Amino acid sequence: IHSLTMDLWIPPNGQEGVMSLLRPLLLDVVPTIQQTAALALGRLANYNDDLAEAVVKGDILPQLVYSLAEQNRFYKKAAAFVLRAVGKHSPQLAQAIVDCGALDTLVICLEDFDPGVKEAAVWALGYIARHNAELSQAVVDAGAVPLLVLCIQEPEIALKRIAASVLSDISKHSPELAQTVVDAGAIAYLAQMILNPDSKLKRQVLSALSQVAKHSVDLAEMVVEAEIFPVVLTCLKDKDEYMKKNASTLIREIAKHTPELSQLIVNAGGVAAVIDCIGSCKGNIRLPGIMMLGYVAAHSENLAMAVIISKGVPQLSVCLSEEPEDHIKAAAAWALGQIGRHTPEHARAVAVTNTLPVLLSLYMSAESSEDLQIKSKKAIKNILQKCTYLPALEPFLYDAPPNILKHVVGQFSKVLPHDSKARRLFVTSGGLKKVQEIKAEPGSVLQEYINSINNCYPEEIVRYYSPGYSDTLLQRVDSYQPLIN
Amino acid sequence: MATLARLQARRLAVGHQYYFRNSVVDAFREKENAAAVKIQSWFRGCQIRAYLRHLSRSAEIIQKWWRSYLGRTHYQLIVKVAYYTMKMNLYNAMAVRIQRRWRGYKVRKYLFNYFYFKEYLRAVSETNGAIREALEEFAEMKEREEKKANLEREEKKKDYQARKMHYLLSTKQIPGVYNSPFRKEPDPWELRLQKAKPLTHRRPKVKQENCTDPANWLACTSARSFPQSEILPPINRKQCQGPFRDITDVLEQRYKPLESTLWVAEPINELKLAREELRRKEWVRNINDNTFLPFASYNKNKKYIPSIHTSSKYSPDSYGKQHFRAENPRKWICDKDFQTVLPSFDLFCKYGKLYSKAGQIV
Numbered sequence: 051i052h053s054l055t056m057d058l059w060i061p062p063n064g065q066e067g068v069m070s071l072l073r074p075l076l077l078d079v080v081p082t083i084q085q086t087a088a089l090a091l092g093r094l095a096n097y098n099d100d101l102a103e104a105v106v107k108g109d110i111l112p113q114l115v116y117s118l119a120e121q122n123r124f125y126k127k128a129a130a131f132v133l134r135a136v137g138k139h140s141p142q143l144a145q146a147i148v149d150c151g152a153l154d155t156l157v158i159c160l161e162d163f164d165p166g167v168k169e170a171a172v173w174a175l176g177y178i179a180r181h182n183a184e185l186s187q188a189v190v191d192a193g194a195v196p197l198l199v200l201c202i203q204e205p206e207i208a209l210k211r212i213a214a215s216v217l218s219d220i221s222k223h224s225p226e227l228a229q230t231v232v233d234a235g236a237i238a239y240l241a242q243m244i245l246n247p248d249s250k251l252k253r254q255v256l257s258a259l260s261q262v263a264k265h266s267v268d269l270a271e272m273v274v275e276a277e278i279f280p281v282v283l284t285c286l287k288d289k290d291e292y293m294k295k296n297a298s299t300l301i302r303e304i305a306k307h308t309p310e311l312s313q314l315i316v317n318a319g320g321v322a323a324v325i326d327c328i329g330s331c332k333g334n335i336r337l338p339g340i341m342m343l344g345y346v347a348a349h350s351e352n353l354a355m356a357v358i359i360s361k362g363v364p365q366l367s368v369c370l371s372e373e374p375e376d377h378i379k380a381a382a383a384w385a386l387g388q389i390g391r392h393t394p395e396h397a398r399a400v401a402v403t404n405t406l407p408v409l410l411s412l413y414m415s416a417e418s419s420e421d422l423q424i425k426s427k428k429a430i431k432n433i434l435q436k437c438t439y440l441p442a443l444e445p446f447l448y449d450a451p452p453n454i455l456k457h458v459v460g461q462f463s464k465v466l467p468h469d470s471k472a473r474r475l476f477v478t479s480g481g482l483k484k485v486q487e488i489k490a491e492p493g494s495v496l497q498e499y500i501n502s503i504n505n506c507y508p509e510e511i512v513r514y515y516s517p518g519y520s521d522t523l524l525q526r527v528d529s530y531q532p533l534i535n
Numbered sequence: 536m537a538t539l540a541r542l543q544a545r546r547l548a549v550g551h552q553y554y555f556r557n558s559v560v561d562a563f564r565e566k567e568n569a570a571a572v573k574i575q576s577w578f579r580g581c582q583i584r585a586y587l588r589h590l591s592r593s594a595e596i597i598q599k600w601w602r603s604y605l606g607r608t609h610y611q612l613i614v615k616v617a618y619y620t621m622k623m624n625l626y627n628a629m630a631v632r633i634q635r636r637w638r639g640y641k642v643r644k645y646l647f648n649y650f651y652f653k654e655y656l657r658a659v660s661e662t663n664g665a666i667r668e669a670l671e672e673f674a675e676m677k678e679r680e681e682k683k684a685n686l687e688r689e690e691k692k693k694d695y696q697a698r699k700m701h702y703l704l705s706t707k708q709i710p711g712v713y714n715s716p717f718r719k720e721p722d723p724w725e726l727r728l729q730k731a732k733p734l735t736h737r738r739p740k741v742k743q744e745n746c747t748d749p750a751n752w753l754a755c756t757s758a759r760s761f762p763q764s765e766i767l768p769p770i771n772r773k774q775c776q777g778p779f780r781d782i783t784d785v786l787e788q789r790y791k792p793l794e795s796t797l798w799v800a801e802p803i804n805e806l807k808l809a810r811e812e813l814r815r816k817e818w819v820r821n822i823n824d825n826t827f828l829p830f831a832s833y834n835k836n837k838k839y840i841p842s843i844h845t846s847s848k849y850s851p852d853s854y855g856k857q858h859f860r861a862e863n864p865r866k867w868i869c870d871k872d873f874q875t876v877l878p879s880f881d882l883f884c885k886y887g888k889l890y891s892k893a894g895q896i897v
Contacts, residue, residue, distance in 0.1 A: 287670045319666030356659050
């Protein structure tokens with residue numbers, strides 16, 4: 051029997067025979083054989099989807115569940131391992147486990163003294179609850195949540211880790227489930243565990259808190275009341291990439307609900323920490339941080355200004371240009387749009403960093419995905435409608451498509467009548483020339499803008515820069531009768 | 536009657552006369568009539584014209600007065616309205632001034648207080664700076680700790696290796712591998728080898744029984760053991776107000792080490808342990824472990840004749856002297872029998888612990 055388990059490192063063929071071999075061994079008199087048989091079943095089910103289905107079809111589960119209640123701790127561990135291995139592959143298999151009444155026995159195992167048994171039971175529950183909301187609801191209905199909260203308080207680190215990850219999996223599906231987790235008093239313990247030095251535990255705890263906070267304002271407020279700031283900011287500085295990601299996810303979920311929560315985060319210095327975190331990592335890890343900045347800036351112009359003075363805009367433009375993936379670029383474009391759309395000051399802050407040409411090129415390039423194009427277009431529109439920083443607008447005159455050109459020319463027409471220096475600069479930099487070359491339908495909005503720009507200048511200059519002026523002059527030369535004295 | 540006849544004769548003539556006279560006058564009468572009519576009509580016409588003239592004049596007067604009245608009221612209305620408009624314009628202008636001032640104040644103070652906002656942004660950037668520094672420090676501290684842990688691990692590994700390779704140490708005669716004579720100074724490994732203690736084989740750990748010796752009771756318990764050293768008084772603590780005892784006394788009493796009774800102090804199986812002890816001591820002295828057998832072959836063929844005291848069936852029964860209960864080993868739950876315990880003297884338990892001083896040597 052022992053050799054059987056040892057050989058199972060190599061995946062066997064002919065699964066059906068194995069099931070029928072192992073099943074009677076589960077009912078053997080000798081307890082060691084039972085345990086080893088259970089362990090073998092677990093390893094088989096763990097390896098492959100079909101084998102797990104074979105375990106379910108072979109009617110082994112009721113037997114396991116029945117003996118789970120009675121046997122010693124080694125058997126319990128092995129049986130919980132089997133349940134976990136079967137439940138992890140797909141929701142149907144997990145449903146099969148729930149149907150044979152395993153949840154109640156697993157919950158009873160949670161009250162066992164041995165931490166190994168508790169860990170195995172918690173793990174099995176976690177894999178079942180992971181798939182969808184109904185299964186999580188079934189796990190919660192079996193009364194697992196208060197026991198999970200007790201498990202979190204246990205001294206063993208592995209048990210804490212797995213209990214935190216299960217709470218995270220349960221609360222991610224719906225607000226009611228998250229509320230159940232919160233009602234069991236989990237938040238206080240989870241918040242305490244952020245101070246624990248173990249990094250994998252902190253990962254799971256941060257993920258659990260972010261899944262709870264994401265559903266509604268009340269839940270987010272409850273998470274904040276557990277005094278996680280500013281301790282969470284230290285997690286942003288950790289070496290572990292996933293911990294940074296989970297911490298920025300948590301801050302994002304809190305910031306997105308209301309301006310007051312974002313204000314709280316800004317006051318605690320969270321924005322600076324997130325910006326540093328974005329600067330220190332690459333790829334997908336950055337994404338929650340970028341989205342958090344976007345959410346904070348979206349709420350109000352004061353918060354957007356706070357993001358600007360924390361030096362967020364250069365960082366975001368760096369992200370926009372360096373990241374290879376489209377969805378991260380789209381997020382950065384959206385965030386920049388949210389920052390720049392409020393007032394001319396904000397738009398200027400975005401425009402000085404030379405991000406507008408980058409956004410334009412992303413919008414125009416055929417390789418960008420749909421999402422990226424839409425987001426960059428919206429960002430450009432929003433920023434341009436408030437932008438009065440003319441040096442940044444001028445490049446747009448040259449290579450922008452007509453729908454954006456309209457906005458650019460509109461902005462020029464708003465600014466130029468009032469500023470004489472800007473008018474001079476406009477002429478000397480060749481902008482006036484370019485404007486004359488734009489072909490617009492008479493009566494369209496673009497034509498009105500062009501007219502208002504032309505009205506800012508004396509007639510001669512407009513004529514001088516209109517296309518074909520040299521030709522008209524030469525024609526005049528041709529038709530001129532010299533004065534013959 | 537005569538008159539009547541006369542009249543009747545005359546009737547016709549009267550009629551003719553009447554007619555004749557009328558017809559003569561008639562022509563004149565018509566003229567006169569026409570003239571009279573004319574005059575009358577003319578006069579009536581004048582009369583009526585005068586009357587009409589009078590009427591129109593009075594109508595004119597009435598209309599004149601009425602129109603002037605209307606005009607005046609209209610004019611008054613216009614004046615009123617103009618005055619009213621003028622007043623309202625003034626009020627509006629004044630209200631605009633007030634509203635302008637108020638709105639400017641409100642926006643500047645409550646909605647968008649520029650200076651407050653500036654302050655806020657400055658405070659935010661300061662907090663950001665502080666947080667950034669704190670996080671830098673934290674990261675640095677973590678790095679330092681990690682480096683330290685790494686260094687320690689390295690040290691341990693090297694130490695272990697040095698201990699394993701201790702035989703490569705150089706002796707006076709033969710310089711070791713790390714101490715080549717062509718080098719200026721020995722390799723650092725040489726120094727490490729000098730310091731290293733050679734590894735010994737791991738001895739199998741003897742499992743210690745749980746010693747129930749109460750004299751070592753304090754040493755056996757782990758985290759929850761009472762402090763064994765002398766109790767130090769707390770430093771600089773203000774005396775609490777109230778009838779409290781001295782803290783040193785209280786702590787002394789609370790953490791008094793256990794003075795167990797003789798009953799507990801003596802182990803239950805003391806006799807057995809003493810026997811074991813004796814046996815061990817003798818075993819050390821023995822050269823040969825086999826039990827001493829009396830010259831076995833000498834009495835081989837002789838049958839053993841037991842003494843009368845032990846052979847008769849009326850011999851003294853061991854019950855009452857050796858064993859005291861009816862025993863049925865098959866019914867025992869575990870394999871061992873009860874252990875006999877000798878009660879200790881009660882007298883010695885109370886030695887020195889009674890409050891009275893009776894019997895004590897002064």
